[in-house]
Amino acid sequence: MSFGQHLIIAPILVPLVTGALLLLIDERRRSQKAMIGLASTIILLVVAVALFRFADGIDGPETARQGVYLLGNWAAPFGIVLVVDRLSALMLVLTATLGLPALIFALARWHTAGSHFHSLFQFLLMGLNGAFLTGDLFNLFVFFEVLLAASYGLLLHGSGLLRVKAGLHYIAVNLAAALLFLIGVSLIYGVTGTLNMADLAERVASVEPQKRMLLEAGAGILGVAFLIKAGMWPLNFWLPPAYTAAAAPVAGIFAILTKVGIYVVLRLSLLVFGEGTSTSSGFGLQVLLVGGMATITFGAIGVLASQALGRLAGFSVLVSSGTLLMAIGLGSGAITTGALFYLASSTLTISAFFMLIELVERGQDAGASVLAVTMEVYGDADEDEPEQGGEGVALPGTMAVLGICFAACGILLAGLPPLSGFVAKFAMLSAMLEPTGSGSAAVVPAIMWLVVFLIILSGLSALIAMTRSGIRTFWASMEGTKPRVLVIEVAPVLLLLLATLLLTVQAGPAMRYMDATARALSAPHQYIDAVRNARQVGPASAEVQQ
Template sequence: MIERFPHILVAPVVLPLMTAALLLLLGEKRKRAKSIVNIGAALAGLLVALEIMRGADAGGSSGAAGVYLMSNWEAPFGIVLVADRLSALMLVLVGVVSLCAALYAEAAWGRAGAYFHALFQIQLMGLNGAFLTGDLFNLFVFFEVMLAASYGLHLHGSGWPRVRSGLHYIAVNLLASSLFLVGLAVLYGVMGTLSMADIAEKLALVPARDRGLLHAGAAVLAVAFLIKAAIWPLNSWLVPAYAATSAPVAALFALMTKVGIYALVRSWTLFFSAGASAQFGGTVLLYAGLATIAFGAIGLMASMSLGRIAGFSVIVSSGTLLAALGTGTPAVTSAALFYMLSATLAVSALFLLVELVERIGSDGQRRVPDLDVEPGEDTNLDEEEAPLVGQAFPVSIALLGLAFMVCALLVAGLPPLSGFVAKTSLLTALLSLRGDGHASTSAPASSAAWILFGLLLLSGLAATISLARAGIRHFWVTGGRLPPRLKVVEAASVIGLLLCCILLTLYAEPVMRATRATAAGLHAPKAYIEAVLSARPRPGPTRPVIEEGEAP
């Protein structure tokens, strides 16, 4: 499919861009039509991502689905889009979360302000582009596209808490963008290129006198990525921003920290996997990740609001991924990729549940803007004629309670779901680390691996206590409260994300095989580099040769 239709690699960028333009043309009065277009585009994006993943799995040991030369200019002179196993995995993750968030927004939030759906699609364009681009400058461009849309989405729905946290969020991300540009300038001054494959190819040729400047540029660039990845102490913006924004936007924002993680994984494994600069910065990533896990666990224990619990869960997952990356071993990286899938889906579902659970109040009404919602049309799962109305457990409360319980198991990493499988895989991989950082099933783990081992267990305990406390407050102590009004699309969004986690549990072995192949390709990036630098422009039409004496 990839070979027959090579332009499919640009579809994850072009599709949301064209959809956003169409949504702007529809106008503000056709809200239901815009919502349908938004959901349809998200579904189409997911199907495209699945096809790209199928091509990446069929790409052999390199896992390269293809290299798309924009404007038909070869690397490193032109813009390049590259889809390997990691890129395809991230595209599928974006597709699943965005589809469920778009479904949830159809209930009310898509009509709470202007341009929600267009901004939603621009956000997807930035996310997909960041995962596909093959050079650092266009990574910066897609970062800015993603952030510009996120500013509008965060403020969507108004309210002073949203404005206050939004200003903080904007200021921090503008600082990160400035650091991004400084790091790019230094790297370009040393390397003369910003193509990631070309930098990796030429890194061994950098003279010793310039290597310090190279490391300084990479460090500044890494700080920009780490701010986006919510590393401690650069993550004070995340919890207030994510807790204040609307539920579908918060679910989508759970992907944004993964952009920072992806950028670090991609650049670090390409640039510092071998040679004189091998493992540069690995110790910093490891111990900063450990500090981030500890900070997130403390935040979980101190949080009473369900929105803040979800925000600190994002921080714990980011710290876990950064610490796992810092170990520099394929086995730990493979387990971390599986953990990333489970944690992102679980936290996105938890963000969607926050608003639904908080509707369980004395009046049982929704806590969303006063919109022109027509009653009687797909409004509540507990209609008057429903057989369970008046019973001890109405449909909506029973459904929310079950979904919350599943989310709690996933976030805390308790059996039998994919969160437990992911943490067990991580713990097993950590136990196989030697003191020098190399894997061995019989050698004792290094001290840093033991610390990470303990923090993973403690963070799971903190999440269990915090979520159990929240569950008791919202579901157990509910005397005299009416069941919340719950729309079918809202329930379907949460159930869809949780079903994906259940599928991860049922098909853990094939998914783990895919993550092992992905990790192996990341730590041996030669195939990726060769695929990008060997891609040649497609021949275009040529002028026919005019024989002497013939009319032109």
């Protein structure tokens, strides 16, 4: 095995060992625990970038490789496998890129608001990385439970009635999702006799007709479990309250949690139910398309109706999930390319926005947003007060920085040029408006026009909501107080926004990577062959090799 292949297990081992070690350190030694956790997260980012380069290929995008790690040196499908390809490497980098700023932000004050914050944070990273790397459904369930258990503790971190109430709803819904996960996996195993994803993809085509309905029922139940996590309507009632109630750094890393559901749906829909799976080809795509359209509509309405910035961010998560589900449901490789770019851009933006909200609202009264909206509707008794001519109001440096960050988030969420949100939406819309057919019969399907309308409408909703909130917060704030913001708090927000800027500047190479990822997903035989042909280290028994 090459060095790159040995690195595959590092994103799981590093946070696992770190989290366990931090449990042994007394809670009063928070500074020591913080430094260990920070060092671990930096190492994770370095490893993720190394795996990203490994998956993309050293000599160019056409030489991309798929690394397979055989745990216990057992060949697939008998043993557990970890697989890194372009898609999983992208998700690893995205997770580490969100994890480091979120942890830095928490070091200002949030990591002292409860017990075992750093251990829970590391276990969450472990569960996320494991879910993106695993090559079989059983271990997907294991890592899914690890990240959920850690997220329960992180959501409740900091106590408070609102947080506890939202946390209990969050726990109940995700426990139900885990139960559905087990039922779906059991049905699939009962029909196919395997849980290895590559082996499952090969066996689906040969499933007997009388058992195919049971297989699809299991896949449907499994899909519901992950669509709950992805926040598809009507399964998303729990998400805005939970994300709004979470502490700012927790909500920042939670921005990637919905993408776990998106990742699994994308992976399994193209690997297991892609072309060549007989009558099950394209299974569930129509549900994803309709569900995505409903989700983006619900999210856009929620964005417009939100009076508090936290709920606006929560509904923005739903808009992001709805857009991605809709793109997957269309089943086009070109649209998937833009969707992957949008996945990276929107996740970075929403994470930055969640942390920015705490800084912006720190100088405001808790009911200021609701009161401001009420004043907009019913008017203000002092609105006719004469202007104070000639004297301008000096804008404090802190508010200037926060205002620039807020404007950048608004531009990114609305998909306006020139930032990465516009590039992502332009790529998707261009692919959607590409005529199908040949010659004079080439037309754009009617469903595409509806999808395009919803994407544009969601951007307009974000623009209106962010503009209204920005004016209320920075231009016509009723308090007029300057929030006290530490450098360690504003720096993570700037880092995430700089990441979106880098994504914009490097849009060409990034789009080529996304296109190569989409093409690889559309050709599942590469993934299957890599897993099936993975060689064991050292002498292997003849029974296992057979």
